[in-house]
Amino acid sequence: MQAALSLSGLTKSFDRPVVRGVDLTIKAGEFYALLGPNGAGKTTILRMVAGLLRPDAGTISIFGTDALADPVGAKRLMAWVSDEPMVYDRLTPLEYLDFVAGLWEIDASRARSSANELIDWLGLRPHANELCGGFSKGMLQKVALAGALVHDPKLIILDEPLTGLDAGSARQVKDVLRQKTEAGVTVIMTTHILEVAERMAERIGVIADGRLIAEGTLAELRARIGRETTLEEIFLDLVAQGHDPGSEAA
């Protein structure tokens, strides 16, 4: 089966190497969580995939489309949801979704039904006609997520989508992502909330110091650590091993 996302030798330096030759393959329909300590390079990897940052080396393929050679074609297939929601203050959620649908040249009636579905799923109905300028960060995050999903992407990339959301909003976002994966959409997200990775992700990748140091199902990661334990323990063990030059890397 064709991979939803395939990274090979992905590399990026700023004043120092930040992403060091990452190879990663995510299957279509998979829910994949990227974990790692602060500054490990997770956001940088996802920003390169989303076409916001040019890699120094490596390849990025999205459903077989070379994202570096055909960035527009790749962007049509995916959604990027940043941890810093950017929504126009002077628009209501419905106007914003209408605007985004216009950018994608989506048929008006399809756009309206998709916008209304997302507004309901994310609990934004009571605020659908209020200006976004007065919204809390959590509400803006949900509007930004809805905007990213209007064009029916096959791959959804999210950077810390649940940070700062209250329990109800987090549940709504998780439900939307679950519904999407059930419909065959692929999701890759970074999170520091290990319980979310544990419950939602089919596979987990651990990034430390710019490298993919381990990946697999929770059971596979447990087997690698060699004991029945929590994801938190596994994560801390793997990261500690990843920093040990003598350790085996994935």
Ligand SMILES: Nc1ncnc2c1ncn2[C@@H]1O[C@H](COP(=O)(O)OP(=O)(O)OP(=O)(O)O)[C@@H](O)[C@H]1O
């Ligand atoms: N535009 C930039 N210019 C210079 N350095 C950058 C830039 N973007 C990221 N970095 C650096 O690259 C490193 C990796 O950052 P990145 O945001 O990818 O980490 P992360 O794993 O997402 O961390 P966190 O979990 O804290 O969000 C950090 O040291 C960061 O300061």
